[in-house]
Amino acid sequence: MDAPQDTSPADMDASTPPAVDDLPLSRFVDRELSWLAFNQRVLELAEDERVPLLERTNFLAIFASNLDEFFMVRIAGLKRRILTGLAVPTPDGTPPEAILETIQTQARELQVRHARTYLDSVAPALKRESIHIVNWEDLSSDEREHLHDVFDEQIFPVLMPLAVDPAHPFPYISGLSLNLSVRVHNPVSGKVEFARLKVPPVLPRLYPLQSVSGESRFIPLEDLITHHLGSVFAGMEILDFHAFRLTRNEDVTIEEDETENLLQALEQELLRRRFGPPIRLEVSDDMDEETLELLVSELDITRNEVSVLPGPLDLRGLFELGRVRRPDLKYPTHVPVTAADFRTSDSDEQADIFGAIAARDVLAHHPYESFSTSVQAFLEQAASDPDVLAIKQTLYRTSGDSPIIEALIDAAEAGKQVLALVEIKARFDEQNNIEWARKLEKAGVHVVYGLVGLKTHCKLLQVIREEDGRLRAYNHVGTGNYNPKTSRIYEDFGLFTCDPVVGNDITRLFNQLSGYAIEKKFQRLLVAPLHLRKGLLQHIDHERRAALDGRPSRIRIKVNSMVDEQIIDALYAASRVGVPIDIWVRGICALRPGVPGMSESIRVRSVVGRYLEHSRIFTFHNDGDTHLFIGSADMMHRNLDRRIEALVRLADPHQIAAIESMFDLAMDDGTATWHLDADAQWTRHVINEHGEPLTDLHDEMMRRTMRRTRRSTLNSEEHIAS
Numbered sequence: 001m002d003a004p005q006d007t008s009p010a011d012m013d014a015s016t017p018p019a020v021d022d023l024p025l026s027r028f029v030d031r032e033l034s035w036l037a038f039n040q041r042v043l044e045l046a047e048d049e050r051v052p053l054l055e056r057t058n059f060l061a062i063f064a065s066n067l068d069e070f071f072m073v074r075i076a077g078l079k080r081r082i083l084t085g086l087a088v089p090t091p092d093g094t095p096p097e098a099i100l101e102t103i104q105t106q107a108r109e110l111q112v113r114h115a116r117t118y119l120d121s122v123a124p125a126l127k128r129e130s131i132h133i134v135n136w137e138d139l140s141s142d143e144r145e146h147l148h149d150v151f152d153e154q155i156f157p158v159l160m161p162l163a164v165d166p167a168h169p170f171p172y173i174s175g176l177s178l179n180l181s182v183r184v185h186n187p188v189s190g191k192v193e194f195a196r197l198k199v200p201p202v203l204p205r206l207y208p209l210q211s212v213s214g215e216s217r218f219i220p221l222e223d224l225i226t227h228h229l230g231s232v233f234a235g236m237e238i239l240d241f242h243a244f245r246l247t248r249n250e251d252v253t254i255e256e257d258e259t260e261n262l263l264q265a266l267e268q269e270l271l272r273r274r275f276g277p278p279i280r281l282e283v284s285d286d287m288d289e290e291t292l293e294l295l296v297s298e299l300d301i302t303r304n305e306v307s308v309l310p311g312p313l314d315l316r317g318l319f320e321l322g323r324v325r326r327p328d329l330k331y332p333t334h335v336p337v338t339a340a341d342f343r344t345s346d347s348d349e350q351a352d353i354f355g356a357i358a359a360r361d362v363l364a365h366h367p368y369e370s371f372s373t374s375v376q377a378f379l380e381q382a383a384s385d386p387d388v389l390a391i392k393q394t395l396y397r398t399s400g401d402s403p404i405i406e407a408l409i410d411a412a413e414a415g416k417q418v419l420a421l422v423e424i425k426a427r428f429d430e431q432n433n434i435e436w437a438r439k440l441e442k443a444g445v446h447v448v449y450g451l452v453g454l455k456t457h458c459k460l461l462q463v464i465r466e467e468d469g470r471l472r473a474y475n476h477v478g479t480g481n482y483n484p485k486t487s488r489i490y491e492d493f494g495l496f497t498c499d500p501v502v503g504n505d506i507t508r509l510f511n512q513l514s515g516y517a518i519e520k521k522f523q524r525l526l527v528a529p530l531h532l533r534k535g536l537l538q539h540i541d542h543e544r545r546a547a548l549d550g551r552p553s554r555i556r557i558k559v560n561s562m563v564d565e566q567i568i569d570a571l572y573a574a575s576r577v578g579v580p581i582d583i584w585v586r587g588i589c590a591l592r593p594g595v596p597g598m599s600e601s602i603r604v605r606s607v608v609g610r611y612l613e614h615s616r617i618f619t620f621h622n623d624g625d626t627h628l629f630i631g632s633a634d635m636m637h638r639n640l641d642r643r644i645e646a647l648v649r650l651a652d653p654h655q656i657a658a659i660e661s662m663f664d665l666a667m668d669d670g671t672a673t674w675h676l677d678a679d680a681q682w683t684r685h686v687i688n689e690h691g692e693p694l695t696d697l698h699d700e701m702m703r704r705t706m707r708r709t710r711r712s713t714l715n716s717e718e719h720i721a722s
Helices: 031-047 053-084 096-128 141-158 221-226 262-273 289-299 315-323 353-359 372-384 403-413 430-442 500-514 532-548 565-576 637-641 653-667 697-721
Strands: 131-133 162-164 178-185 192-198 206-208 216-220 237-248 278-284 306-309 362-366 388-395 417-422 446-448 459-467 470-478 490-497 525-528 555-559 581-585 602-606 616-620 627-631 643-649 673-676 682-685
Touching (some): 053 278, 053 315, 096 131, 178 221, 178 289, 237 289, 278 289, 388 500, 616 653
Parallel strands (some): 388 417, 581 602
Antiparallel strands (some): 237 278, 362 490, 525 643, 555 616, 602 673
8 A cells, every 4th residue: 555645735835824813702612611521521420320330439539530630730730820920811801810710619519519429329329239338327336346456456556646736736738638637625734636637548448348248338447537536546535526638739840951860850849749839628518617717727728729528528439449349330341352453363372463564554443452462462572573673662651560661671681772762741650650761771771751841742662673684664653651551441543554654754753852853844744843733734724725615625633632722713714614523522622613603513522431532533534535643642732832742644544434434423413422512511412302322432332343353253264264
């Protein structure tokens, strides 16, 4: 197959940006409010009684975890910009202080709704299914006696009560820790004293109780502790106790051009992050005013930053219910299949990955198709293959026991040239990546950290192999991280190819990342920050001018976030002349669809469910010669301007047709999705007018993958028989 030699439409250089001066200033939705709307979609799954019960508890935990990160990064960043005078009004003139207040108000409302969903809906449903999260009052006398022993032996030695008095200043409260405020009466001095007791995060949040008649029973750790406060504060009279939780600013900022050692600078910044200023205080709704006033004062936080919630606090603890063995209350088990091109007639035999890629480009779709028998197998075969001379890979996030890391180490120890570009600034994975970088270096891997001021977010793997006296590059370009664990729940694509054009593009990109090179043009790649935005704008404008000329046109984009104003304005300009535009977005969408005179031809859909939609896809009709890209970039400023991102153009028409078919499914009114309207409101469509459930996209994609696998197996068996 002849590979396309350029990623651009033929007349791309002739494009001029269309005017948008007459568009309203309110054409962009605030990104933080749009993110809250995304997390609300997660919450709606937890509220939905049609979703398997233990999956609902999982969505409650995901909502809580998402919101924590939102406060630690987004709210913290907005507050910092306001304090430093760097925050600017929204395009329609709303002051940043007003936006912050609106965000905090909506976030608090969602938190209360989240808590009530657990208390009023999920907890009773768990009880009906014999999964009990009980309080101390619910226990039998025998259970209490048993837990007294458990407390004395396993919990009491770990606790560290901290008094607050003239000799003991108010203690440091770590971010996201669950704490108890305890007020005691000292019978000797006659004084009422205050103490803080941290609920140890090293112990299970939901302590398992002995099962009775097949039931699963748990008691929250904080409840177990509060009923033994007499042991912790011996000789004191316990007056009251309340739960509280603090969130701190945990964003990381490094001036890379002012530091000689990025690794050391980042480690120092991570240490500083532990002591970031408070940005949210969560307290139980039974907390008295005196205790609340003390916390607000000592933590230097405003009342507007306090969330008063019905207990229990920190519902991330519900993740622990995932270990309950009740398959009837979970999504049916799905075992990823091996991609058809990587299958062998003997299921016990490992496919020749290099031979399969040499025969044709292979497109793997995770988690429907296996990561371990594609990406992982590719790298492991490369590490052990004597004909492989070099391996180059970008690493943004990976798992703690990563076979990817081990394969790179094996390759280096086998004497191969190995380059790993480790992004040590990947948010909340910084410490893990520092540790992996040092481990790789000790094994002889060439470890680099990319370009100053830019995060390396592209997903690239290149293997250089000697074949018949010549070198051949085998490449993988993905939309997701090289992480075997998240590949089971993140939806992503990965292209395997030995096309020389792609190989040359990736070789030159790695040279740019690890050495000194300035690449002005790639042929099958679009690369940020220099080329990607410009390339996409030119493709969008090509479709606009096609519509103006009366030619067929169409744009389809699937991303995690749609925020960038230039891209959105270009889509508005295309819509105004009638270009059909489909946007499939998981999270933030600052674009307003369906506005008369601005975006009437734009549809926006969102899929949130069993799998986390993570792939990025960009499709342009291009006068019938479809240009379809997959890659790592979302439509956000950081991706287009401050990251190394890469999109690769697909060349195989069958692969293009398969992705277009998936897009058709996502945009079909018969598929369960959320629809975005012109007022930036998301509406869930899950049943039809007859009350019947709409098609679940993830279930349908699993069915399609299994049908494709069966056809491939039958064809293979027929070929062998003939």
